[in-house]
Amino acid sequence: MSTSPSPGPVRVGVLGASSIAARRTLPALRETPDTTITAIASREQAKAESFASRFDCEAVHGYERLLERDDIDAVYVSVPNALHSSWVRSALEAGKHVLAEKPLTTCAADTTALTRLARERGLVLRENLAFVHHGFHRSVADLVAKGRIGQLRHVDAAFLFPPLPPQDVRYRPELGGGALLDAGIYPVRLAQYFLGDDLTVAGAVLRHDPASDVDVAGSAVLASATGQIATLSFGFLHTYGSRYTLWGSDARLSVDRAFTPPPTTAPLLRIEGQNHAEEIVLPAEHQFAHSVAAFAAAVRQTVAAGADRDHDSWAATTVRTAELLDGIAKSAIRVTATEGI
Numbered sequence: 001m002s003t004s005p006s007p008g009p010v011r012v013g014v015l016g017a018s019s020i021a022a023r024r025t026l027p028a029l030r031e032t033p034d035t036t037i038t039a040i041a042s043r044e045q046a047k048a049e050s051f052a053s054r055f056d057c058e059a060v061h062g063y064e065r066l067l068e069r070d071d072i073d074a075v076y077v078s079v080p081n082a083l084h085s086s087w088v089r090s091a092l093e094a095g096k097h098v099l100a101e102k103p104l105t106t107c108a109a110d111t112t113a114l115t116r117l118a119r120e121r122g123l124v125l126r127e128n129l130a131f132v133h134h135g136f137h138r139s140v141a142d143l144v145a146k147g148r149i150g151q152l153r154h155v156d157a158a159f160l161f162p163p164l165p166p167q168d169v170r171y172r173p174e175l176g177g178g179a180l181l182d183a184g185i186y187p188v189r190l191a192q193y194f195l196g197d198d199l200t201v202a203g204a205v206l207r208h209d210p211a212s213d214v215d216v217a218g219s220a221v222l223a224s225a226t227g228q229i230a231t232l233s234f235g236f237l238h239t240y241g242s243r244y245t246l247w248g249s250d251a252r253l254s255v256d257r258a259f260t261p262p263p264t265t266a267p268l269l270r271i272e273g274q275n276h277a278e279e280i281v282l283p284a285e286h287q288f289a290h291s292v293a294a295f296a297a298a299v300r301q302t303v304a305a306g307a308d309r310d311h312d313s314w315a316a317t318t319v320r321t322a323e324l325l326d327g328i329a330k331s332a333i334r335v336t337a338t339e340g341i
């Protein structure tokens with residue numbers, strides 16, 4: 001049975017004291033009226049206490065102890081990728097709704113199993129892929145639907161950034177590191193956003209770093225059932241880039257800072273046709289706050305209705321993302337990074 005939230009905000013317990021949690025999600029949880037942070041658990045007591053002091057909640061030493069608490073309605077899971085599956089499962093089995101950091105798991109089979117478990121338990125399970133909650137993507141989709149670029153033919157997307165510190169968890173294969181899961185998930189989901197879930201991996205390349213034994217960059221080509229193409233690039237070997245271009249029969253639409261826009265940044269869209277160019281500035285939004293608010297709303301609705309009415313559509317898209325990531329990993333030609341990272 002799911003935990004019944006108190007009349008106030010959804011009470012959230014946090015598993016893991018990660019960088020993304022500290023920088024993005026925990027501030028959003030603290031600032032969203034419909035959520036409150038009750039406790040933060042870490043395997044290191046000092047780290048739990050440091051985070052708890054910063055976010056005005058209780059420190060818990062050990063993940064198991066947090067899941068045993070009855071003053072928590074939902075759990076935000078922000079442990080290393082390879083540990084997502086086991087701790088999301090444990091949280092669901094403890095009757096907690098779950099918001100899990102992306103990727104939900106490291107393979108499609110585990111993702112499928114967890115979505116089924118959440119459905120069986122009547123619990124909300126969501127992946128914290130925040131960019132899909134930013135309103136400017138809906139605005140872009142509306143422009144495409146209205147024919148502003150003609151017929152959409154091609155999606156080109158990239159999420160690229162410079163090398164990380166050598167000790168970063170993303171360089172550890174045993175913890176689910178690598179560029180495909182960390183950065184590649186963004187352009188893959190972006191392709192789904194505009195072309196739908198019926199996509200096939202047509203080809204891929206992954207650049208392998210022998211020192212860390214993870215992929216540090218890559219590209220993939222996806223094809224839709226109706227003949228549209230998506231070309232995707234990702235990695236942490238590059239100057240920063242976070243953008244996409246939608247190529248249409250009449251014009252192209254480009255977006256920069258597409259996946260991680262700061263909450264105070266107003267997104268800029270540029271539409272270029274044969275004989276004209278137009279720029280449109282859209283409102284700034286806090287996509288992590290939107291992600292947290294959407295999760296809290298789903299928890300409230302589920303408790304009131306006895307079932308998560310949006311589960312099946314969310315699960316289908318999330319599972320398909322995992323399947324496409326699996327497909328890229330399995331079919332990719334692997335090349336070796338010969339210079340240092």
